[in-house]
Amino acid sequence: MRPVYVLDMNGKPLMPTCRFGKVRRMLKSGEAKVVDTLPFTIQLDRPTKTHVVQSVTLGCDPGRTNIGLAAVRSDGTDLYRSHCETRNKEIVDLMDARRAARRASRRGERLARKRLAAKHETATTFPDGRKLPGCEKPIMLKDIINTEARFNNRVRPAGWLTPTATQLLWTHLNLIKRISRILPVSDIALEINKFAFMQLDEPDKNKWNIDFQHGPLYGTGGLKAAVRQLQNNTCLLCQENVIEHFHHLIPRSKRGDNTINNIAGLCQKCHEAVHKSADTAEKLSTLKKGQTKRYGGTSVLNQIIPKLVEELGKTYHEHLHLTYGWQTKEFRTKHKLEKTHDTDAYCIAAGTMQTVKPNIRTDVYEIKQFRRHNRANIHHQTERTYKLNGQTVARNRRKRTDQKTDSLAEWFENTVKQYGQQKAEHLRAGLKVRKSTRYYNFKDRVMPGAVFQYEGNRYVVTGQLSGGQYYRAYGKGNQNFPAKKIRIISLNRGLVYVA
Structure with a gap:
């Protein structure tokens, strides 16, 4: 069963309804109009007497490839459930391709300058290498001639995220915004792991409803307490003595950040050794990298959690609830629910209410993320x-x-x-x-992810054939849809409902 989602005249979401007969009569009489068919959403054409809505908690089970979402009413009834398949893993390959193209372009420009210099007999050779500004040892140059080193001038701002992490962060935020347009979401429940929580800037300040107000780090003293708990209050170097000092691997004077990834807990003896011996400092750095790798298995997801919490906190403030995975499992096991991404999201949302009795009725929506922008002029080359x-x-x-x-x-x-x-x-x-031979993309092509209608049914574009004469649809294999007989409903929005 899937309810009908309702918007008022101004586009603000109201509570959804299952009175399908009433909806059918309103559409027929012109009192409402269809805004979207999946999920089915209508907008009223007359003002409502009151704008009273119930409390709705949106649970989010974050992930890199699979994201689960569920909206739950205060009595435990679910109003919405969905599973989203992201394209985050594609970003790495696209960044590699862009880097290769830019390097090839720069190399071509350098070779052109070299040929011009050779032509005018102004080339300079460095047989033993050249010591560039900012380099300790001479560098054997291949293409860079008489060029000042510029890599040391690039300083990333605090809180900078990689392009892969940034894309994943905005995927989560856009999903939540998309659901908030059809449901009056009042609270957000987000599952985080222990390591991601330790990366929050100020874990000692209770900005959000963390762990139902009874988490293991609640009121324990912040970042230093997090380091102690991460290392079991034992020196990272000797693994024997208790922690007495908190050492920044990259000093604050050299723009080192004040996060758990840059801080190691040491005893007095080891702390002195690190400052006196470069070998000991290098050993400490290696141990810290191993520890970070061990606790940060899903590193991209861990990178975005602090920023995701910060962005959601700006909108929902004290209505943002942070929970742990063990609580999700405990709720799911207690009520004998199956293990899926959307069910986990329901458990995350319903778990914040603690005494609620599960009531899952809605069917799951499937969302797939498509690439929205592809400015490549060349499609492929033989x-x-x-x-x-x-x-x-x-x-x-x-x-x-x-x-x-x-x-x-x-x-x-x-x-x-x-x-x-x-x-x-x-x-x-x-x-x-x-x-x-080069084959080019045609200018007005319809990108995959666009929605079209064919013989009264809704389909999602996955590709085109014969210069746009035929379309392929999601879940329809090699079936061809003639472009002359289809009607494009909407262009690619990035996050598209496919079922």
Whole structure:
């Protein structure tokens, strides 16, 4: 069962309804209009007498690939459940591709400058390497000629997140905003792990309803207490003595941050050794990295938790509840609920009410995240191919990066070894060449994630064929939908309901 979500004349969400007959009559009489079909949402065309809504808690089970969400009424009845599949793992590959393209572009520019310098006989050589500003030892230069080092001038601001983490952070925030547009969400319940909680800037200040007000770090003294608990109050170096000093691995004078990742608890003896011996300091750094890796298994998710809590705290203030995974498991086991992302989100939300009795009625919505912007002009490019008697013997004049097959130069060299120079040249003259071809994206293409209607049914675009003459739809395999017979309902919004 899926309720109908209701908006007032101004677009503000009201409580959803299951009076489907009433909704049908209102739509027929013109008292309401359809805003969206999935989830089915209507907007009233007449003013409401009162705008009284009940308390709704939205539970969020955060994740990198799978995010669970559930909205629960104060009596334990669920009003909404969904599972979102993100595209966060794609971001790493896209960043690698962008980095490779930019490096290739810069290298081309440098080589052009080198050729120009050689032409005008103004090139300068450094046979023993060149010591650039900011470098302790001479660097053997390949392309960078007479260029001042600029990498030391780049300082990232405090709280900077990687592009992968930033994308994941905004995915969570946008999901919550999207649901808040159709439901009057009054409270947010977010599950965090112990390590992520320790990364919060001020864990000693009870800004939020943490752990139902009875968490293990509640009122324990903040960051130093978190370090003590993380290390079991034992020196990180000697593993014997109790913690007496809190050492910053990167000193504050060198812009080291005041977070748990940069602080190690040490005894008096080890603290003195770290300041006197570079080897001891390096050993401490290695131990700290290992500890961070051990407790931060889902590092991207851990990176965003403090920022996610901060952003949600700006909107919901004291109505933001932070819980732990063990509480979710305890609630789920107690009421014998199945282990799914949306059910976990329900347990997170309902668990903040403690005495509530579960009442799960709604069906689960499936959300898939699509890439919204792709400004690439080139769709793909074929390789230069050399064929002999109809069979491909080589690709490209010289080997490209990661090419496993032979290039023309390698094929010719092997042919010379096998048949001799004269025979090899004769075979090379008989090669048929298929030039490299670029295929471009057409300007007004519809991006995957757009919603279209075909024969009265709703579908989500996953791709196009034959220059946009046919469409492919999510969950429909290789079935082709002719572009002339479809109607585009909405363009790609990033987070799209697919079921």
